[in-house]
Amino acid sequence: MKRFSKEELKANNARYLWHPMAQPKAMRETPPDIIARGEGSWIWDIDGHKLVDGVGGLWSANLGFGRSEIRDAIVAQLDELAFYNVFRGTTHPRAIELSTRMAEFMREDGVVASFFSNGGSDAVEGALKLARQYWKIRGQRDRTKYIALRQGYHGVHFGGMSVNGNTNFRRAYEPLLPGCFHIDTPWLYRNPYTDDPQELGEICARQLEREIVFQGPDTVAAFIAEPVQGAGGVIVPPPNYWPRIREICDKYEVLLIADEVVTGFGRTGHMFGTRMWGVKADMWCLAKGLSSGYIPLGMTAIAGKVAEVFDGGDAALGAVTHGYTYSAHPVAAAAALATLDILESEDVVGNAARQGEHLLRRMREIGAGSHLVGDVRGVGLMACFELVSDKATKASFPRGASEPMAIARAAYEMGAMVRVSGPNIILSPALTISREQIDLLCDILQQAFNKVEGG
Numbered sequence: 202m203k204r205f206s207k208e209e210l211k212a213n214n215a216r217y218l219w220h221p222m223a224q225p226k227a228m229r230e231t232p233p234d235i236i237a238r239g240e241g242s243w244i245w246d247i248d249g250h251k252l253v254d255g256v257g258g259l260w261s262a263n264l265g266f267g268r269s270e271i272r273d274a275i276v277a278q279l280d281e282l283a284f285y286n287v288f289r290g291t292t293h294p295r296a297i298e299l300s301t302r303m304a305e306f307m308r309e310d311g312v313v314a315s316f317f318s319n320g321g322s323d324a325v326e327g328a329l330k331l332a333r334q335y336w337k338i339r340g341q342r343d344r345t346k347y348i349a350l351r352q353g354y355h356g357v358h359f360g361g362m363s364v365n366g367n368t369n370f371r372r373a374y375e376p377l378l379p380g381c382f383h384i385d386t387p388w389l390y391r392n393p394y395t396d397d398p399q400e401l402g403e404i405c406a407r408q409l410e411r412e413i414v415f416q417g418p419d420t421v422a423a424f425i426a427e428p429v430q431g432a433g434g435v436i437v438p439p440p441n442y443w444p445r446i447r448e449i450c451d452k453y454e455v456l457l458i459a460d461e462v463v464t465g466f467g468r469t470g471h472m473f474g475t476r477m478w479g480v481k482a483d484m485w486c487l488a489k490g491l492s493s494g495y496i497p498l499g500m501t502a503i504a505g506k507v508a509e510v511f512d513g514g515d516a517a518l519g520a521v522t523h524g525y526t527y528s529a530h531p532v533a534a535a536a537a538l539a540t541l542d543i544l545e546s547e548d549v550v551g552n553a554a555r556q557g558e559h560l561l562r563r564m565r566e567i568g569a570g571s572h573l574v575g576d577v578r579g580v581g582l583m584a585c586f587e588l589v590s591d592k593a594t595k596a597s598f599p600r601g602a603s604e605p606m607a608i609a610r611a612a613y614e615m616g617a618m619v620r621v622s623g624p625n626i627i628l629s630p631a632l633t634i635s636r637e638q639i640d641l642l643c644d645i646l647q648q649a650f651n652k653v654e655g656g
């Protein structure tokens with residue numbers, strides 16, 4: 202197999218490779234960094250420049266890079282059975298083991314079954330489709346609508362994109378799925394209602410109730426939301442929000458779908474975001490941390506209440522006519538089993554909670570001394586600086602403003618990888634990151650802010 206030289210890699214990247222969320226031409230003009238190696242929370246670019254990874258791959262390499270247990274499980278599985286499908290007539294040992302394991306892992310949440318796929322967007326698509334099917338089996342064929350939150354992110358398939366709450370991701374692909382409606386996110390920093398978290402949680406929960414009643418409860422299939430919004434800018438809802446949402450969904454029999462693609466498997470300092478809020482969903486969308494990002498894998502976790510209805514349906518209506526060639530891919534399933542072993546034997550989630558508190562404390566210090574930082578928010582190891590052009594009025598930067606990128610570039614040069622999304626600088630390191638690495642990340646960010654603000 203021919204390996205490219207450094208020069209060939211740099212020259213060919215944007216010539217032949219189209220990147221998600223980027224204009225191909227822009228990637229040629231401002232080439233992305235080429236990351237060549239990873240170990241724990243360290244990464245090296247193609248020029249050998251060493252960085253602490255504040256991004257965790259993309260909220261995904263939760264156990265860091267180079268875990269030999271996951272690698273060994275992958276290699277052993279490649280030797281044993283590189284692939285077989287789970288479409289009706291066949292299955293394989295890893296699929297059975299992983300679905301059994303997930304039912305045990307999420308027993309306290311009420312999960313009884315898993316539907317596997319290839320990533321987060323798939324996991325969302327599965328949940329949205331199964332929600333409609335659930336109502337068809339129950340004979341309520343008009344229950345087809347979805348309600349979701351503004352600023353929410355649910356991946357890029359047509360269903361997920363239609364419930365996304367960021368119009369930037371939708372515009373180029375409209376018209377989308379009809380019957381998707383959006384309500385306000387309980388976003389303390391930016392809302393027209395109140396500065397009181399409890400009150401905000403209640404106001405926004407009531408919006409869900411109003412929307413359900415307005416649409417007609419017998420037309421609403423499901424409400425979908427992230428327990429903490431990730432891509433939308435790490436928006437942490439007030440503690441009363443999710444319990445109220447659950448109550449309202451129960452009152453009108455609307456299914457509650459928790460999109461835990463980011464929050465699942467410890468990111469918030471709790472194993473699942475719904476657990477943090479003391480709530481059980483009806484379906485969960487999981488990916489990223491499920492295989493620690495080593496191999497693409499997604500899954501829709503299904504609660505007993507939903508599974509019972511499928512079991513009770515007739516053969517035609519109850520059949521899940523959805524799925525992918527690579528659903529429950531054995532190599533991905535092996536990676537996930539090794540990931541779950543580590544999550545159960547090491548205090549990864551506790552580390553995320555402890556390091557997350559330290560991270561937020563340090564970020565708040567940086568924010569307090571910066572005229573660019575309007576808000577610092579987060580929970581566990583998901584955190585964000587929201588940059589503003591005027592701290593007093595919270596005025597946003599115009600789209601495409603250079604400041605967030607300038608800070609990220611300065612940090613990169615000094616040895617820290619962070620991610621810019623709109624006006625936000627987002628941090629989502631591996632859950633195994635050490636305190637020293639968090640301190641390094643924050644020391645570098647402090648210097649990057651100083652550099653950009655100083656001149």
Ligand SMILES: Cc1ncc(COP(=O)(O)O)c(C=O)c1O
Binds near residue numbers: 320356357431488
């Ligand atoms: C909450 C949420 N849902 C769904 C997705 C889509 O996942 P994927 O990119 O694996 O398709 C993401 C991706 O970041 C996400 O953050």
